[in-house]
Amino acid sequence: MSDATAAVCCSEILTIGDEILRGDVVNENAAHIGRALAEAGVPARFSSVIPDDLEAITEAIRQALARAQVIVVTGGLGPTPDDLTRDAVASCFGFPLVEDAALLTHVRELFRQRGMAMPETSRNQALFPVGARQIPNAHGTATGIHVICDGRHLFALPGVAIEMRQMTDEYVKPAVQAAFADAQVRTRTLRLSGIGESHLLEQLGDQTEVSALVRIAYLPHHGLLDLRLTALSPDEYEAAAQIAFAEGFIRERVGGHVYATGSTSLAEVIGNILMNRCQKLATAESCTGGLVADMLTNVPGASRWFERGWITYSNPSKNEDLNVPGGMLDEHGAVSESVARAMAEGARHRAGTDWALSCTGIAGPTGGSAEKPVGTVWIAVAAEGGVWARHLKFSGLRETIKLRTAHAALSFLYQHLLETRA
Amino acid sequence: MSDATAAVCCSEILTIGDEILRGDVVNENAAHIGRALAEAGVPARFSSVIPDDLEAITEAIRQALARAQVIVVTGGLGPTPDDLTRDAVASCFGFPLVEDAALLTHVRELFRQRGMAMPETSRNQALFPVGARQIPNAHGTATGIHVICDGRHLFALPGVAIEMRQMTDEYVKPAVQAAFADAQVRTRTLRLSGIGESHLLEQLGDQTEVSALVRIAYLPHHGLLDLRLTALSPDEYEAAAQIAFAEGFIRERVGGHVYATGSTSLAEVIGNILMNRCQKLATAESCTGGLVADMLTNVPGASRWFERGWITYSNPSKNEDLNVPGGMLDEHGAVSESVARAMAEGARHRAGTDWALSCTGIAGPTGGSAEKPVGTVWIAVAAEGGVWARHLKFSGLRETIKLRTAHAALSFLYQHLLETRA
Numbered sequence: 001m002s003d004a005t006a007a008v009c010c011s012e013i014l015t016i017g018d019e020i021l022r023g024d025v026v027n028e029n030a031a032h033i034g035r036a037l038a039e040a041g042v043p044a045r046f047s048s049v050i051p052d053d054l055e056a057i058t059e060a061i062r063q064a065l066a067r068a069q070v071i072v073v074t075g076g077l078g079p080t081p082d083d084l085t086r087d088a089v090a091s092c093f094g095f096p097l098v099e100d101a102a103l104l105t106h107v108r109e110l111f112r113q114r115g116m117a118m119p120e121t122s123r124n125q126a127l128f129p130v131g132a133r134q135i136p137n138a139h140g141t142a143t144g145i146h147v148i149c150d151g152r153h154l155f156a157l158p159g160v161a162i163e164m165r166q167m168t169d170e171y172v173k174p175a176v177q178a179a180f181a182d183a184q185v186r187t188r189t190l191r192l193s194g195i196g197e198s199h200l201l202e203q204l205g206d207q208t209e210v211s212a213l214v215r216i217a218y219l220p221h222h223g224l225l226d227l228r229l230t231a232l233s234p235d236e237y238e239a240a241a242q243i244a245f246a247e248g249f250i251r252e253r254v255g256g257h258v259y260a261t262g263s264t265s266l267a268e269v270i271g272n273i274l275m276n277r278c279q280k281l282a283t284a285e286s287c288t289g290g291l292v293a294d295m296l297t298n299v300p301g302a303s304r305w306f307e308r309g310w311i312t313y314s315n316p317s318k319n320e321d322l323n324v325p326g327g328m329l330d331e332h333g334a335v336s337e338s339v340a341r342a343m344a345e346g347a348r349h350r351a352g353t354d355w356a357l358s359c360t361g362i363a364g365p366t367g368g369s370a371e372k373p374v375g376t377v378w379i380a381v382a383a384e385g386g387v388w389a390r391h392l393k394f395s396g397l398r399e400t401i402k403l404r405t406a407h408a409a410l411s412f413l414y415q416h417l418l419e420t421r422a
Numbered sequence: 423m424s425d426a427t428a429a430v431c432c433s434e435i436l437t438i439g440d441e442i443l444r445g446d447v448v449n450e451n452a453a454h455i456g457r458a459l460a461e462a463g464v465p466a467r468f469s470s471v472i473p474d475d476l477e478a479i480t481e482a483i484r485q486a487l488a489r490a491q492v493i494v495v496t497g498g499l500g501p502t503p504d505d506l507t508r509d510a511v512a513s514c515f516g517f518p519l520v521e522d523a524a525l526l527t528h529v530r531e532l533f534r535q536r537g538m539a540m541p542e543t544s545r546n547q548a549l550f551p552v553g554a555r556q557i558p559n560a561h562g563t564a565t566g567i568h569v570i571c572d573g574r575h576l577f578a579l580p581g582v583a584i585e586m587r588q589m590t591d592e593y594v595k596p597a598v599q600a601a602f603a604d605a606q607v608r609t610r611t612l613r614l615s616g617i618g619e620s621h622l623l624e625q626l627g628d629q630t631e632v633s634a635l636v637r638i639a640y641l642p643h644h645g646l647l648d649l650r651l652t653a654l655s656p657d658e659y660e661a662a663a664q665i666a667f668a669e670g671f672i673r674e675r676v677g678g679h680v681y682a683t684g685s686t687s688l689a690e691v692i693g694n695i696l697m698n699r700c701q702k703l704a705t706a707e708s709c710t711g712g713l714v715a716d717m718l719t720n721v722p723g724a725s726r727w728f729e730r731g732w733i734t735y736s737n738p739s740k741n742e743d744l745n746v747p748g749g750m751l752d753e754h755g756a757v758s759e760s761v762a763r764a765m766a767e768g769a770r771h772r773a774g775t776d777w778a779l780s781c782t783g784i785a786g787p788t789g790g791s792a793e794k795p796v797g798t799v800w801i802a803v804a805a806e807g808g809v810w811a812r813h814l815k816f817s818g819l820r821e822t823i824k825l826r827t828a829h830a831a832l833s834f835l836y837q838h839l840l841e842t843r844a
Contacts, residue, residue: 013443013471019641021435021466023456024611024650027449030471034445044443045478049435049452049469052639056467079620080640081633111620119624139817160642162818189446198501198533202541211503217474218502219441220582228446283712283733289719290705290712293733297711298821300787302735308743309733311705311715317730317773321743351739365722395561396584399720 009180010045011037012068014060016075016085017159020049029074029164035263036168038187040176042070052076057088061154065092069152070176072168075159077142079122086127089145089156095129103128107141135171139163144171153179186231186239190250192257193224193266193411200225203253210249213242222400223407224266259414266410267295273417274305274355281413282351283309284322284343286334287361287377291406307353312343322346333372335360340378341387348382356382357413361392363401375401379409381416388416431602432467433459434490436482438497438507439581442471451496451586457685458590460609462598464492474498479510483576487514491574492598494590497581499564501544508549511567511578517551525550529563557593561585566593575601608653608661612672614679615646615688615833622647625676632671635664644822645829646688681836688832689717695839696727696777703835704773705731706744706765708756709783709799713828729775734765744768755794757782762800763809770804778804779835783814785823797823801831803838810838 013033019025027049034044045068050060057076064071076085090097104126111118125141128134135144135155142158144167155172157164192200197218210216213233219226229246231239251258260269274281283293283306293309296302310321315334318324323346324339332338340360348356361377368374375396380389390412394404435455441447449471456466467490472482479498486493498507512519526548533540547563550556557566557577564580566589577594579586614622619640632638635655641648651668653661673680682691696703705715705728715731718724732743737756740746745768746761754760762782770778783799790796797816802809812834816826 018639019648019650020453021456021469022460022650023453023458024639024641024648025643026453031442031445031448034443036445038444044471045473047443047471049466051467078640080623082637082639116621119620121623122620161644162822165819198541198544199538201502201543215504217440217446217504218500219446221447226441226446228441228444285712288716289724289728290707290715290731290733293712294710294716294824297733297735297785298824300820302711303789306711307736308739309712309735310743311712311719311731311733313719313725313731314729320772321730321732350742363719367725397587398722400584402716402720 009042009069010067011042011070011072011176012064013037013044013047014057014064014071014073015047015049015159016052016057016073017049018052018082020075021051029159029161032161032165033072033074033168033172036173037070037072037176040173040180042176042180052082052084054084054088054091057084058091061088061092065149065152065154069180071152071154072172073154073156074164077144077156077158078160079119079125079141083124085156086124086129086145089132089147089154090129093129093131093147093149095131095147097127098130099123099126100128101126103134103143106143110141135167137163138166146171146175186236186243188229188243188247189262190227190229190247190258191224191260191264191266192227192254193259193407193414195225195254195257196220197225200254204250205253210246214246216246221407222403223411265295265299266407266414268299270410270414270417271296271299271302271305275301277354279354280305280307280351282307282347282353282356284347284356284358285309285311286313286318286343286359287363288359288402288406288409289313289363291402292357292359292409295406295410307351310347318343322350335362335372335376335378337378337380337389337391340380340389341382344380344382345387354383355413355417357409358382359405359409361401361405363398363405365398377401377405377408379405379412381413383416383420385420388412431464431491432489433464433492433494433598434486435459435466435469436479436486436493436495437469437471437581438474438479438495439471440474440504442497443473451581451583454583454587455494455496455590455594458595459492459494459598462595462602464598464602474504474506476506476510476513479506480513483510483514487571487574487576491602493574493576494594495576495578496586499566499578499580500582501541501547501563507578508546508551508567511554511569511576512551515551515553515569515571517553517569519549520552521545521548522550523548525556525565528565532563557589559585560588568593568597608658608665610651610665610669611684612649612651612669612680613646613682613686613688614649614676615681615829615836617647617676617679618642619647622676626672627675632668636668638668643829644825645833687717687721688829688836690721692832692836692839693718693721693724693727695836697723699776701776702727702729702773704729704769704775704778706769706778706780707731707733708735708740708765708781709785710781710824710828710831711735711785713824714779714781714831717828717832729773732769740765744772757784757794757798757800759800759802759811759813762802762811763804766802766804767809776805777835777839779831780804781827781831783823783827785820785827787820799823799827799830801827801834803835805838805842807842810834
């Protein structure tokens with residue numbers, strides 16, 4: 001790392017755990033912490049995963065302290081013998097580990113609330129490095145550790161997602177914001193649907209003028225695309241102007257594809273439109289198997305605009321629950337334009353909703369044919385004004401095809417919601 | 423890193439991209455590569471995320487080459503200006519980057535197949551470091567890079583998941599297995615449901631005998647728990663015996679909780695049981711909003727045992743689609759034992775299946791009350807022999823409550839499938 005990069009205020013994330021290195025667990029914790037640190041204005045410059053090994057953890061913390069102002073460690077605070085973060089932090093700063101009476105009471109109380117006696121193995125949850133600050137853990141027994149030393153902040157959090165998230169959001173992020181208030185970096189994310197990376201670059205054309213002011217990162221997500229803009233100026237007001245210029249440049253060229261800014265999901269945007277119009281939606285899924293409804297119902301308050309859904313995996317269910325004619329299924333097959341349309345119309349009729357969205361396709365790996373290979377998909381939208389269908393062709397693994405189909409279906413619904421202004 | 427650890431044959435994963443550091447994208451790629459490397463017998467000892475910065479990438483590759491025998495880099499091979507991995511690899515090994523005529527034809531052909539002309543920005547996809555081997559990319563324009571130098575192997579793959587996965591599985595993993603055939607590490611994963619980490623430790627009791635032979639990692643996943651056993655002996659036969667001893671030790675104490683070994687999911691186990699018995703399943707979901715059906719339909723061939731599902735988000739849908747009596751909904755509320763039972767019975771009856779699984783609850787953040795707070799959940803299973811219900815209480819964010827409910831529902835169904843031997 002050069003002196004130039006070290007001079008910029010930055011953070012570093014250390015995730016502890018063999019399970020992450022082996023890929024048994026996907027590192028969602030680092031993503032959550034990364035977002036919080038970016039939003040707090042001290043973005044991560046480096047992120048690493050360290051095995052459950054005292055020497056490796058201690059060495060990683062030492063290295064991180066040498067190049068970052070904020071270090072967030074997650075994992076290794078639990079009660080099992082491979083939980084070594086507490087010892088590594090104590091060793092790095094030369095703090096003794098002592099049993100804390102108040103923490104012991106807290107741990108006992110948590111077990112009591114769950115109707116259990118505290119296992120003796122959990123007693124180490126009350127050990128805490130003298131000289132560090134405690135980060136309260138509302139959901140579990142592992143108390144977080146906050147050390148301030150030479151203007152650097154180290155936070156050690158448990159690896160259990162709900163505990164780590166709550167402690168990051170309620171303690172780490174405000175503490176970093178307060179300590180590095182002057183380091184805010186201006187960033188903005190534009191979220192696009194219906195355009196790929198290569199053709200976006202073509203539509204944008206010559207970016208010389210923009211790239212002198214902002215840095216653009218291209219983040220594709222299975223058919224959706226995010227553009228993350230980061231202003232180059234360290235000055236707050238100049239940075240805001242740079243972002244505004246770049247956003248104007250992009251919207252002028254591909255504005256029709258921008259469905260949101262920030263972290264708002266396509267499902268949320270759809271939900272907001274429906275809620276504002278007092279309209280309701282039903283879904284009828286075959287190949288996505290509930291994934292579209294799952295995405296929609298991840299939006300808090302979805303019950304105000306999502307009425308119901310069907311997963312009509314078999315032909316009889318398409319016929320019985322959605323009134324898709326048996327003869328149509330025989331003649332065209334379940335993966336066909338007519339069946340996609342009939343599913344959407346049937347769902348809208350049966351649910352009595354303003355809108356219905358359907359998908360039917362072959363997610364694979366089996367079930368394909370020469371005429372309809374794996375990845376063949378039909379989606380349809382039904383509303384008062386008509387029924388629209390689209391044919392899609394995807395490649396990839398079963399879960400990828402499900403995901404791309406679900407994103408394409410939501411994009412298709414969004415487009416028709418926009419075209420049918422209330 | 424000590425000499426002792428450097429002497430062990432190990433690998434290292436470098437993920438390139440600001441989007442991962444900022445948490446815009448979860449690092450699923452590193453998990454996939456980590457699994458492949460562990461299975462190939464050269465587990466990752468270190469994994470890091472590097473910004474889109476030529477100097478940082480080059481430095482990270484140099485460091486990795488100094489401590490690992492296998493380095494897998496993912497990301498930064500695309501056509502955009504922030505794709506810098508190709509340049510970093512060329513610079514590390516002193517290889518010139520030259521336009522490869524065959525690669526250019528390949529890139530043009532891929533665009534032609536999609537009915538598009540190759541954008542000029544994608545021409546850099548044909549640049550390749552002279553002296554490296556090409557890793558074919560069936561799904562995209564970025565060719566992977568394989569360098570062998572001083573007995574070390576570096577693989578650079580694109581960050582697009584489907585491309586990275588196919589290249590990891592079909593090229594990297596076999597190449598690593600072939601090059602490090604004598605380094606196989608014996609590992610085994612036992613997957614448990616219905617038991618937490620603390621109480622598992624209590625049930626296991628004194629582990630001295632086992633821990634002299636194997637290392638055990640505890641991997642909780644929202645109510646499910648994996649135990650990863652790694653044999654300590656470098657000898658293949660001795661390692662197999664160590665794993666067998668540890669597995670016997672664990673099964674003797676908590677065998678009733680072990681639903682699978684390896685990477686088999688609970689949904690797959692359920693599907694296999696149903697398929698072997700020629701039985702079918704239907705689902706009726708409220709608070710999980712399709713997540714249970716999504717998990718079940720992620721299993722290839724699910725259509726042979728999954729008949730259909732309902733997402734009855736509204737009260738009218740519970741009544742109309744599942745015959746839940748309106749009076750019951752009024753009297754007990756949608757989140758109640760009687761409604762969970764009626765949903766499962768209604769789904770089984772309407773779908774004509776052997777089994778039905780239901781869940782109803784309050785996922786939050788709104789909708790809770792003093793009597794029924796957020797996280798209150800009822801699940802039920804219906805079969806020929808009866809209907810069983812269970813009350814659950816979770817805390818956490820909306821998506822966490824959905825996930826824990828779905829896992830608990832699958833565990834509950836699994837338990838009743840076992841108790842009702844065909």
